[in-house]
Amino acid sequence: MSTPTPTPDPTATAPRIAVIGAGPGGLTCARVLQRHGIPVTVYDREAGREARDQGGTLDLHADNGQVALKAAGLLDAFLAKARPEGQEMRTYEAGSGALTGRHVPEPDEMFKPEIDRGVLRDLLLDSLAPGTVRWGHALAAVEGPAEGPRTLRFADGTTAVADLVIGADGAWSKVRRALSGALPAYSGVTFLEAWFDDVDNRHPELAALVGQGGAHAADGERAMFAQRNGGDHIRVYLIRRVPADWLAARGLTTADTEAIRALLLEEYADWGPALRRVLTDNDGPYVDRPIHALPVPHTWTTQPTATLLGDAAHLMAPLGVGVNLAMLDAADLALALATAPTPAEAVTAYESTMRPRSEEIAAQLHGAATGLLGAGEGLDAHIPQN
Incomplete structure (x- = not known):
């Protein structure tokens, strides 16, 4: 066998x-x-x-x-x-805070x-x-x-x-x-990230500004991009042309929330009140994200x-x-x-x-x-x- x-x-x-x-x-x-x-x-x-x-x-x-x-x-x-x-996108004029553009996805839009x-x-x-x-x-x-x-x-x-x-x-x-x-290599541009939680209850103005997708405003020197996440969260990215070590050069770290906030309010002084609110109402510290390529x-x-x-x-x-x-x-x-x-x-x-x-x-x-x-x-x- x-x-x-x-x-x-x-x-x-x-x-x-x-x-x-x-x-x-x-x-x-x-x-x-x-x-x-x-x-x-x-x-x-x-x-x-x-x-x-x-x-x-x-x-x-x-x-x-x-x-x-x-x-x-x-x-x-x-x-x-x-x-x-989340494919909805809005554009705002930085100075006035006026809505200047909006894309609302079609019901079957899945691109x-x-x-x-x-x-x-x-x-x-x-x-x-x-x-x-x-x-x-x-x-x-x-x-x-x-x-x-x-x-x-x-x-x-x-x-x-x-x-x-x-x-x-x-x-x-x-x-x-x-x-x-x-x-x-550093691109010369940094994103400073801010978080907002329970936005429909705690931050209704921001929730209305962003809608279901994202919102963008810029003035040629600085910008803001806000994006709704799942779970009733919004993340805001403050986009600025600064040195990669801008925080350390000012003697700051990301734990210095109030000092960073004061600096941002000065930099964005010419922006509309509704847009500037994102600089003052965030929950917790900022996150520094220098952009490299x-x-x-x-x-x-x-x-x-x-x-x-x-x-x-x-x-x-x-x-x-x-x-x-x-x-x-x-x-x-x-x-x-x-x-x-x-x-x-x-x-x-x-x-x-x-x-x-x-x-x-x-x-x-x-x-x-x-x-x-x-x-x-x-x-x-x-x-x-x-």
Whole structure:
């Protein structure tokens, strides 16, 4: 009697794929890989999924972010949670505070509905196999030869080995250092973020000013972008052309709320009273967000064992494309890994698509952060996230 031949385990010789960063891009990549039966591990520096506030609201576009969600099998789930009413946009004249423009979405308009970043992240996390994300793993360096395997060295002294490292670790990517010496440069523009909670009850004037979507005003030197989030929250971004160290130069930190508020009231002295109210009524401290961008074009020599997606590859001005491109990158890379004969061929195919796309958009947006300061500009602006 012959012994049955054991069925081979297709994952036994599968390449060890490590995604660095559990943001929308990294999680989308992991989800699409798992849908195609490809094992993957995601490493993230945060202690857990509830470690910090995930930031504001995002608009996912039908021609990129939603394409990625379809590849992930999550488009219907996203549409069920999204806020199409968040596509409403208003423009105000800074001096008078008068409404000068308004876009109200059609009932069936779904080109770029809004979703809170935390809600999107939970949707992606819940779609992954248990244990996919290894929390508390802050990457310190990628070591080893370009031919592989690569050693991931974490800040706590632990290590892991990977045959392919995918850098989805944002603006200050540690994976990027294994591929490129490029560093983000300060754009000259800073966003100062203010939060408002329970707005319909506690801040009804601001709620009425912003409506269900966003509101923008600018005078050429400074601007304001206010955006309704889910859960009856509004975030306001005060957009100013200042040195990156403007707070420290004045002897301040973000904990000095009253001193910052007094400074802002002086800078925005010529603005209408309704708009200036956002400078005085915010709940809690401000958040300082200097805007950086990578050089255009940002290129590197393709390596078979490491690649980048999203802000790690093409950090740009915050004009509504960042998360959408990151998720499209992620889906394209995962699908290439699912279809190419080897990971090296997949990386080559992916980068040959990602680079021209991102370079074209980055060239269009190069220096565009200052455009947010112009009156009537920036209605499509959305805010960079950590």
